[in-house]
Amino acid sequence: MIDQTVAPDARPATVSGVEQRRALVTELPGPRSRALMERKSAAVAAGVGTTMPVFAAQAGGGVVVDVDGNHLIDLGSGIAVTTVGNSAPRVVQAVQDQVAAFTHTCFMVTPYEGYVAVAEALNRLTPGDHAKRTALFNSGAEAVENAVKVARVATGKDAVVVFDHAYHGRTNLTMAMTAKNMPYKHGFGPFASEVYRAPLSYPFRDGTLDGPAAAARAIEHVESQVGATNLAAVVIEPIQGEGGFITPAPGFLPALAAWCRDNDVVFVADEVQTGFARTGDMFACDHEGVVPDLVVTAKGIGGGLPLSAVTGRAELMDTVHAGGLGGTYGGNPLACAAALAAIETIEADGLVERAREVERLMKDRLHRLAADDARIGEVRGRGAMIAVELVLPGTTTPDAALTKEVAAAAHRAGVIVLTCGTHGNVLRFLPPLAIPDELLHEGLDILADVLASTR
Numbered sequence: 254m255i256d257q258t259v260a261p262d263a264r265p266a267t268v269s270g271v272e273q274r275r276a277l278v279t280e281l282p283g284p285r286s287r288a289l290m291e292r293k294s295a296a297v298a299a300g301v302g303t304t305m306p307v308f309a310a311q312a313g314g315g316v317v318v319d320v321d322g323n324h325l326i327d328l329g330s331g332i333a334v335t336t337v338g339n340s341a342p343r344v345v346q347a348v349q350d351q352v353a354a355f356t357h358t359c360f361m362v363t364p365y366e367g368y369v370a371v372a373e374a375l376n377r378l379t380p381g382d383h384a385k386r387t388a389l390f391n392s393g394a395e396a397v398e399n400a401v402k403v404a405r406v407a408t409g410k411d412a413v414v415v416f417d418h419a420y421h422g423r424t425n426l427t428m429a430m431t432a433k434n435m436p437y438k439h440g441f442g443p444f445a446s447e448v449y450r451a452p453l454s455y456p457f458r459d460g461t462l463d464g465p466a467a468a469a470r471a472i473e474h475v476e477s478q479v480g481a482t483n484l485a486a487v488v489i490e491p492i493q494g495e496g497g498f499i500t501p502a503p504g505f506l507p508a509l510a511a512w513c514r515d516n517d518v519v520f521v522a523d524e525v526q527t528g529f530a531r532t533g534d535m536f537a538c539d540h541e542g543v544v545p546d547l548v549v550t551a552k553g554i555g556g557g558l559p560l561s562a563v564t565g566r567a568e569l570m571d572t573v574h575a576g577g578l579g580g581t582y583g584g585n586p587l588a589c590a591a592a593l594a595a596i597e598t599i600e601a602d603g604l605v606e607r608a609r610e611v612e613r614l615m616k617d618r619l620h621r622l623a624a625d626d627a628r629i630g631e632v633r634g635r636g637a638m639i640a641v642e643l644v645l646p647g648t649t650t651p652d653a654a655l656t657k658e659v660a661a662a663a664h665r666a667g668v669i670v671l672t673c674g675t676h677g678n679v680l681r682f683l684p685p686l687a688i689p690d691e692l693l694h695e696g697l698d699i700l701a702d703v704l705a706s707t708r
C-alpha cells in the first residue's frame with residue numbers, strides 16, 4: 254500500500270529515501286543542532302518558539318532525520334500536516350513537474366487548472382452532496398477569516414459563536430476566536446468584536462456523554478447572550494486540536510447543526526486539523542453524518558505545502574461580490590499540485606482505513622497503559638489523532654508539569670511528541686499515516702518507559 258522499498262536483507266524499510274528506524278548517534282540536541290540554535294537565537298524573533306531544539310535535514314514515512322544524523326520517530330506530522338508522509342512520492346513528483354512549468358501567475362490574474370481541480374476535489378470530498386463552491390487561501394487562519402466573511406455577507410448578520418478551548422489561528426479575528434490566552438493572545442489585543450464563546454461538550458470534565466443535552470446548554474447560552482437574529486455563524490472544530498483533542502459527546506454536533514439550520518445561522522466546521530483522513534474518516538464531520546454549511550480545511554490538505562480552503566453551499570459562497578475573496582498567493586500552483594497528489598495518495602493508498610488501524614493500535618496500547626496508571630485521566634481522539642490527558646491521580650486536576658516532563662523525556666529519547674490543551678496537560682499523537690507499525694509500537698514503548706520513570 255504505502256511506498257516501502259524493503260532492502261534485500263529485510264528491515265529497516267525505506268520511505269521517501271529515509272530508513273524507517275529510530276537511531277541516536279549523538280546526544281539530543283547534537284552539535285550541529287546546537288550551533289544552528291545559536292544562529293536561530295541571534296537571527297529569528299524570540300516569539301517564534303520551537304518544540305524541540307533539533308534541526309531537520311530530511312524526513313519521510315514516520316521518521317525525521319536531524320542535521321547530526323539522528324533518526325527521530327515522528328508522532329507529530331509537523332502538527333497534522335504531513336498526513337500522507339513527508340516528501341510523499343506523488344507530492345514530490347507533482348511539485349517538481351509544476352515548479353518547472355510555472356510557479357505563479359496569480360489565480361486572480363491568469364487562472365490555471367490546478368486551482369479548479371482542487372476546488373472540484375474538495376466539492377466532491379467534503380460532507381454532503383449539495384452544490385458547492387470552494388475558494389483557496391494560504392493558511393488555516395486566513396481560511397477561517399474568509400468563512401466568517403462569507404457567513405456575514407450571506408446572512409447579513411455580524412455575530413460569530415465559538416467554543417471554550419477553541420483554536421482558530423493567530424490573526425486578529427482568529428485570535429478573538431481562539432480561547433487560550435498564553436501564548437496566543439497575551440498582549441496582542443484589542444481583538445475583533447462580535448465574537449462570543451459558548452460552552453463545549455467535554456465529556457471528561459463535564460461528566461456527561463449526553464451530547465444533545467450539552468448542545469441544549471450551548472444553545473441556551475447563545476440564545477440568551479447573543480440571539481439567533483444577530484448570529485451569522487457558529488464555528489466549531491469537530492474534534493478540537495490545540496484545545497486538547499476534545500471529542501464532543503455523540504449527538505452534540507448534529508444538534509448544533511440542526512439548530513443552525515432552523516435559525517438561518519451558518520454552521521462552519523473548522524476541519525483544519527481533523528481533515529483529510531486524519532480521524533479515520535475523510536472529514537471528522539462524516540463520523541456522525543453532520544453536513545456543515547461551510548468547511549474550512551488546511552494542514553493535511555497539501556502534504557506540507559501551504560494551502561487552505563473554504564468549501565461550502567453554492568448559494569452561500571456565491572453571495573460574495575466578485576473580487577471579495579482572494580489574495581496574491583491563494584491557491585498557489587505548487588500547493589495545488591501538491592494537494593491533488595496528496596488527495597490521490599489518500600484515496601489510492603487507503604489512508605482513511607490506515608488511520609483507523611493506527612487508532613486501534615494506539616488506543617489498545619494506551620488503554621492498557623491507562624489501566625494501571627491513575628495519572629492518565631483519559632485516552633481519547635479518533636484515527637491518527639489520539640491524546641492522553643494527564644491529571645493528579647484520582648482527580649481531574651490537570652498535571653501540566655508531568656506532561657512537560659514526559660514530552661521532554663520522549664524528545665530526548667528521539668520521539669517527536671506534542672502537547673496541547675488549555676491547561677497544557679494533554680499529550681497528543683498525530684503520526685503520519687505513512688509510518689510503519691513497528692515505529693508506532695516503538696514510540697509507544699518509549700512513552701511507556703518514560704511514564705514509568707516519572708512515577
Ligand SMILES: *Cc1c(COP(=O)(O)O)cnc(C)c1O
Nearest residue numbers: 392393394420421422494525526
Ligand atoms: C492550526 C489550526 C488553525 C490555524 O491554521 P494556520 O495554518 O496555522 O493559520 C485553525 N484552526 C485549527 C483547528 C487549527 O488546528
